[in-house]
Amino acid sequence: MSDTPLVAPSPLLSSPGAVPPLDGSPDAGVAWHHGDPFAEQRAAIRSAAVIDRSHRFVIAISGEERLTWLHTISSQHVAALPDRTSTENLSLDLNGRVEHHFVMTDIDGVTWIDTEADRGPDLLGFLQKMVFWSKAEPRDGNEMALLSLLGPDVASSAIVQALGVAALPGMYEAVPLDGGGFVRRMPWPTADSFDLLVPRTDLPAWWSRLVDAGARPAGTWAFEALRVAAHRPRIGLDTDDRTIPHEAGWIGGPAEHGAVHLDKGCYRGQETVARVHNLGKPPRHLVMLHLDGSAEGRPEVGEALTAGGRAVGRVGTVVDHFEEGPIALALVKRSVPADTELAAGPCAAAIDADSIPRHDDFQAGRAAVDKLRGRE
Incomplete structure (x- = not known):
């Protein structure tokens, strides 16, 4: 600093x-x-x-x-x-x-x-x-x-x-x-x-x-x-x-x-950006969580998001919304399904399905690799 x-x-x-x-x-x-x-x-x-x-x-x-x-x-x-x-x-x-x-x-x-x-x-x-x-x-x-x-x-x-x-x-x-x-x-x-x-x-x-x-x-x-x-x-x-x-x-x-x-x-940093865009997918993605408002306390920024006791993500901003109640942002492993039962500190948490990004965009690099491997 x-x-x-x-x-x-x-x-x-x-x-x-x-x-x-x-x-x-x-x-x-x-x-x-x-x-x-x-x-x-x-x-x-x-x-x-x-x-x-x-x-x-x-x-x-x-x-x-x-x-x-x-x-x-x-x-x-x-x-x-x-x-x-x-x-x-x-x-x-x-x-x-x-x-x-x-x-x-x-x-x-x-x-x-x-x-x-x-x-x-x-x-x-x-x-x-x-x-x-x-x-x-x-x-x-x-x-x-x-x-x-x-x-x-x-x-x-x-x-x-x-x-x-x-x-x-x-x-x-x-x-x-x-x-x-x-x-x-x-x-x-x-x-x-x-x-x-x-x-x-x-x-x-x-x-x-x-x-x-x-x-x-x-x-x-x-x-x-x-x-x-x-x-x-x-x-x-x-x-x-x-x-x-x-x-x-x-x-x-x-x-x-x-x-x-x-x-x-x-x-x-361009090489990483290009490689993920053309060949791969991000290991994590940003989603919104709905938190159990009846829990005592809230998760802290940076606290682990867990599924069955296993860390699957990281909790970010936690805030009370006037319509949605307690919500948070989290970086979650891309493989975690939307309906997974999660825990964020003292709260049960659920992924807002509408917040999950799509990763099905056409990837020219991946298509070229698949063609070389006979996967057209």
Whole structure:
């Protein structure tokens, strides 16, 4: 871990009704909820909610070669990323295991990256070490802070007017905001998800403006519950040091809402990505679990998921959802059937069958091998 300090606690934690997270939470520094976490989740689905995610670590990259340089050291196809466009991206190790997941937006000559608070310093350090002779200048960009707006009523005239934009952006597009920053549209955790990157000094003013326009204050509990229900992993919680992109569902370009483009040049970890895509299948995959709500306690992140006393997976994010009850994400061995009786810590657990990824895509490499072996 780098010695670079992490993001400072949000000033919004002092807002009326803001409840801080429990000790040890990865979301330290921002509100866990604002008094009624289930109502906050409902608002994010049915009306509008604003969530303080200013604990995200922000990196700014300037320089005329920033995109072509980043293209060579990451998994997404970003060399020709259009201005005012966003995408998701990964940094992999030499063996194709995921080290960093980040969202990036290129706007008006600067690429803005946001990632997990505890991983941001390491990502920044890696980027700075990889510049060499390229015309790219990565730096700490934490003068900017992230808010998320969720819900169909984000499109209401009152909120659009509060944002000061002519119209909301399309998927992964970004629109500049008066006074600095931008608003972008994301494909998750809900069908109506928008991120604002705004000057950190203006965070309280933006919060008040959006709440006054009709967005309900919500905490990270709401965001996490909807993220789990959308089957979207969070690095470090739903992944471990062995996770490859295929296991977490990160394969695909921007059109597929993925973070690994399968049609691009060489980058670190590409051999593993190509081999699994063309010849094999991932040993594990990400699924959603339904947990027994009557159990005393909940499983911990990283705890083994077992079947008949045998470890078959790893538990990730655990959260209470306003409709689904207690749910979790888990990396599970691909061979485990959906109807397997499972245990996650003190809870009985069941795989949500609809969350199981399909692995029956055509594999050109495997087809060629089968042809050579006379298995057409």
